[in-house]
Amino acid sequence: MPKSKKPVTFTNSFKKPNPSQINNKIKTPALKQLIQNGGIKQNYKNPNSIIREYHNLNKRKAIIKSKLDSLPNKQNDTQIKVLILEQTEIDLKLDALGGLDAYQKSSLLGQSTKKGGDTSRYLIKHLFNINFLPSLNPIKLLDVGSLSPNNYEKEKKWIKTDCIDLNSQHPKISKLDFFDVPLSNPDNNSEISVHGPYDIVSLSLVVNFEGDIHKRGQMLIHAAKLLIEKPGILFLVLPLPCITNSRYFNEQRLLDIACAVGFEELLSSHHSTKLAYYIFRLSNKQKHVSHPQFKKTLLKDGPGKNNFCIAL
CATH class of the missing domain: 1.20.1280 (Monooxygenase)
Structure with a gap:
């Protein structure tokens, strides 16, 4: 033995x-x-x-x-x-x-445009389609997990972009945790350059980067808090397998969670070969205060599936 x-x-x-x-x-x-x-x-x-x-x-x-x-x-x-x-x-x-x-x-x-990886182009195209752009008044956008401050450079006459990331690779990208972005700047403190409220929050390939499934849900809640109700827009991009090949998550689950925190209107969605794109409009800002729980629940098991999940 x-x-x-x-x-x-x-x-x-x-x-x-x-x-x-x-x-x-x-x-x-x-x-x-x-x-x-x-x-x-x-x-x-x-x-x-x-x-x-x-x-x-x-x-x-x-x-x-x-x-x-x-x-x-x-x-x-x-x-x-x-x-x-x-x-x-x-x-x-x-x-x-x-x-x-x-x-x-x-x-x-x-993300190189030669590789077709800049997800911001999908958002801009849709904003023109719904006549959100061009805009007479400047639109304030928060780009979370930003890799380049130039993603919205072509639209700078309409869009004022705040770029943040935990490990900034560029002086124009503020080193800041998404959860630390204040909802407002009531005292007009000049030292606070990044703050809500925003017209658009972009969470492109950042929710899946967070390892804690409950913090992923909290990211959606914080986005709702930061946004202006009507026409507050959430741009969410996830790797396609998170939606189509997870044991604990699918598109319906995402829509249910989004609705539960106030994003009751899905303006657009698209699945490419690798990514899943969603554009939501915030229609009920107070829903995030009291929402149903969404626990990690087995939805569809099988070989080769991943364990991605968002929980509330």
């Missing part, structure tokens, strides 16, 4: 271990390979591969954090140690990818 493996022991159970101090007795293959080779097995020269892997690792990291938060704080709890070890493995993988900086540069390359 084989001997049972001893649990990994850290000098300090709740301090993040230094990768250089982790010895070769740890049998997790990916971590062992990172230590020995200084890299990872897969070739990540393709920007899409970096983006995909970055999302997967962050989702797993969010799950681990949730588990750690729910466990009792016991110093000798083996389960906590195992989770911390896995968290360290993920951090090493993210570092091997190049971190958030590499992710954003890959996203920027993927």
